[in-house]
Every structure is written in structure tokens, then in C-alpha cells.
Amino acid sequence: MSASLQKGINALKEVIDAPVASYFNSCVHCGLCAEACLFHLETGDPKYTPIHKLEPLRRVYEQEYTLLGRLKKMVGLSKAVTDDELEEWKELVYDSCTMCGRCSMVCPVGNDIVYMVRKLREGMAVSGHAPDGIKGATKRTVEIGGPMGLKWPAVANVIKKAEAATGETINVDKPGVDYLVLLSSMEIVNYPEYLEALVKIFKKAGITFTLASDAFEATNAGMQIGASDIAKVIVSRIINSAEKLGVKYVLSPECGHAYMAIRWEGPNLIGRPYKFEVRHVLEVLEELRQKGVLKMKDKFKEPLILHDPCQIVRRGGVLEAPEPLVQTVAENYIPIVDKQKWNWCCGGGGGASAIHTEEAEALRAKAFRIKKRQIEENGVNTMVTFCANCRIVIEEGFDHYEMNTQLLGLTELLAEHLED
């Protein structure tokens, strides 16, 4: 056995807990999870059945933590997990799983399948079986500061532009303010309007905030690849900066997995609760709306549907904020059938959008057909969402299918129609 494989198996042994054991013992192979997985539904290939994606983890569990499994292993009756197998599983654990968690919503015996995928990734990452695309993003985040290799000057540039556009001064590294605002690389590069939107809204609400030159990146490739030690290093930058500045809140940007990393995984990675509170930008906006601060001067007229990003809504628990916010700004909001915690993933979450092999991109395009149908069935030309990664993936999907649909970011849409 190679040293890296041994490390991988040890990592799996470490993450197996009572829920995992209970889940594997409960599975009756009913196959219903496949009916909740967009990769299975859009390809029809049974290998994309969510519980099947966990086979290596299941066998390590059986062979290490059950009496019968240990006996079978002793007499040579069990099949050991190999490097070849994990390499084969790479596609199942990363390319075709966005950790959207829809499978966990339908399992009749109550298996939290996505909880186990997250754990299996720990073993995949350590044993060297993560896809190159995510490896690269992780390496750049650790060495340079963000998954796209952006440094502070790029952020400073966005700040300068936002200052010019709004006529406001944006604080940097200022202690004692209400919020430390985080960005995701994709917002810095592709959606710089997000910061402008925030400046406008926060000014109106009288909220003070700062950016931090040593902690501007909210995303966490360490969590996506499944390496807790790396995820901890990355999230600690934010925690240290926020606690040093003494802010009350850290504002997670629209980006889905960033919220998951800071809000839910972070405290567990460092082993203690924070000295500040983490809030998602939509939670703050919804609170402002309820207080009557978020008043619109006019409304967006075209009919539109909403795409609920998995990590913020279904997995992150920001369930109630998005819809009222959309209704505030849109005159013709059409609620879709599978909305809120039942929404379908864009197909590129969980790090999948960073995988640029031909196969992975083709698979993503296939999976996107589910979003395409939602748009077509509702007869709209506009979709709104609130995750920078979803936006990239959805726009790629639009391009691929040559769709004439526009995609809007919710925070920017609100800012655009905000009363002056």
C-alpha cells in the first residue's frame, strides 16, 4: 500500500462517527437518492446514485468498525480500498457531486448522504485523488490568498472604483466598526458591482463596515477539496483579522460555499465559537427590509424566477430571506415548483466548477439542462440568484445552450432599485 493511500485510509477512519455508522447500516439500496441527484437524472447513469459514490467510505467503515467486517478482513474475504479505485471514484466524488445535499432531503431512512461525501473527500484529498482543478485552486488560496490567485491590489482597485461610483470612502483595516465585509474572488473579478451595492445600502442603513487587507477572500478551497487542515488555515485568516479588528459581525458575501465555510465549518475547524457573529448578506438585507430601511424607488418589471443556491439555502439555512427580498424588487416574481430547500443545483457547486477537464465540463453542461427546463417551463428570460459561483456556472450554461436569458445578482438588483 502506498504511503499516500495509507494516509487517505487513516483520514477516513478518523472521520467515521456514529452518524456515518448509523447511515450505512440503514441503507436498504432503495435507490431513491438517485431520483434527487441532478447528475443521475440528466444522464440516466446509475453510477451517479449518491449512496454509491460513498462505496470506498462504506468499505473502510465495514472493515474497520464492525466485528463481522474485521473478521472478513482477517480471513481475506474483504476487498481492500485501492489507489486505482479511489482514482476511479474521483469523478463520482467531485465531478458529479456538487455537495448540493438534495439526496439527504429524500432518503427515506434519513441518511445524510452529503454529510458523508464531505467526509469521504478528506480521504480523497489526502491520498492525492482530488481533481487537478481543485488542487490548483487550493494551492493558490494557501500560497497567494485566493482560488483565482488574486492579491490585495486587485481588491484595492475594486474599492477605488466603488468609491468613485458612489462618492463614499470605504474603510480598510479599520477597527471597531460593525461589519468586516468579505468578498469572493469571483465578485472581485466578475461582479465588482456587489461592493458598490453594499456601500449604497449600508450607508442608507447607517451601518459601518471595513474591508481587511489581510482577510478579504471569503471562499475556502480547503473545504471544497476536503482537507480540514488547509480549510482551517484559510478560515483562520478571517477569524484572526475579525477578532483583531474587534468587529461585531463578519459579512459573508453572496457566495454559497464561503458561507458554509465561515458560518458552519469554521468554528468546528478551530474548535471554538467566534468572538463575532457571521451573517449572510441576505440575512442582513432582509432585516433591513423588515425595518423599512430597504425601500425601492421602482420595481423590476420583467417576469423572473429565483435560483436558490444550495449552500446558502438548503445547507446553510438562509431559508426565509430570499423570497421576500425578491418580491420587494420584482413586480413579476414567479415562484418555481422546486424552490427554497428543494431547488436544483446549478451543477457547479462543491468545487466542481473549478474542474476543467473535458469530461467534467460536458457533464456539467448535461446537468445544467435541469435549470434550462426550469427557465423554459416558466417562460421567463430573467433569473435572479445570490451566489457568485452559481452565477459563473449558470452563465456558462446559458452560453453553452445559446440561451437568451439574463442572470442577475440579488444584492445588485436591490441596490439598483433602491430609493435615493
Next chain:
Amino acid sequence: MNEMQFLTWVRGPGLDIAIGIFLLGVLWRLIEIYSLGRKVDVAPGRHRDGASGLHTVFRRSVPPPGMIKRSPVTYIGGYVFHIGLAIIVFLFEPHIILIRDLTGLSWPGLPSQVIDLVSVITLGAMLVVLADRIKNPVKRYLSTFADWFTWTLTFLPVLTGWMAVQHLLLPYTTMLALHILSVELLLIVLPFTKLFHAFTVFGSRWYLGKINGHRGVPV
């Protein structure tokens, strides 16, 4: 061994052995699984967790929106044979008498004709879910020897019990002995196969509900 001796054995020592293995097996497996424990989630919850675990234990008994349409055979077949098994096991008079003799507890049962009907329906539903396991690409893909084996072990007690009552194929005594033997095999195998979901389903749903409830998502 003649058929009377066979029946005597399965009713006496056979049953004792099976129940012994079943009880020890269940206890061992429960300890093996749940003593692994889990780390406390130190991220402050969205709301108080409350009874999110218990809610999910019940909520997951009901199909999620749109799912019956996607997989009608799994849901309807599954409901019918699970409820059927429960009725047969717990509401057939001779079974209640056995349970009373073993534990002292008893309750009223259903008329034999009703149990007959339920048995036929249950056998039918089990055959339908078996056919679906063979036909449905996902189920066939997931299936291993254990799936076919546990299906057989669940089917046989219902079949032999019904045949014994109907006096079909073999003399009553022999069929009854075979029925009891098949139940004993089922009891012995249950803790060590997927049939153990009968116990772990509650723990699994509870964990699922707790883990997601902590983040504010009712699942």
C-alpha cells in the same frame, strides 16, 4: 427426526437459540454503531435545536413533495409491505399468544380472514418490489447478494405462514415447523444485514434532523 420432533425442536431449543442470537446481536450492533459518538458542533445554531431530531424521525415517514411520482413502486410497494408485515407480526392471534407467553404482554388481534388477505397483499407487494429491483437500473446496480438474500429471508416467513394456515403443499405440522424455522433464520440474520435498518432508521433520521436543524433547515 419426524415432523413432530422437528416442530418441537424449532419451537423449543431452536427458538431459544434464535432469540438469543437476535437479542445479543442487536445489542452488540447498537453498541458498535452508537458508541462511535460524534463531535459536538461548536458553531452556534441558528435557532435552538429543539426537537429537530424527533421531528425528522416522523417527517421522513412521509414522502417528500414530488417523490411518489418519481418512484411510485418504491413508495407504494414499500408502504404496503412494511405495514403488511407489521399487521401480520403483531395482530395475528397465534403471534399475540406467542408474545404473551414470552413477555406477558397481549392485545386484541384481527380475524384470521383479514390476516389472510393482508398476507396475500404483502406477498404481492414484496414480489412487485423484487421485480422492481430486477428491472430498475439503479436498484439493480446497487444490489448485491445481501439484497436478494434478505428479501428471501423476509419473504419466506410470510409465505410459509400463509401456506400453513391454508394447509397448502405440505402437512400443517411440517409447514408450521418450516415457518418457525424461517422466522428463526430471519431473526439470526437481521442484526448483521441491511435488515438492521429496522433499528438504525430511528438513529439515522434523528442525526439527520439534528445536524440540519442546527443550521435551521427542517429536513
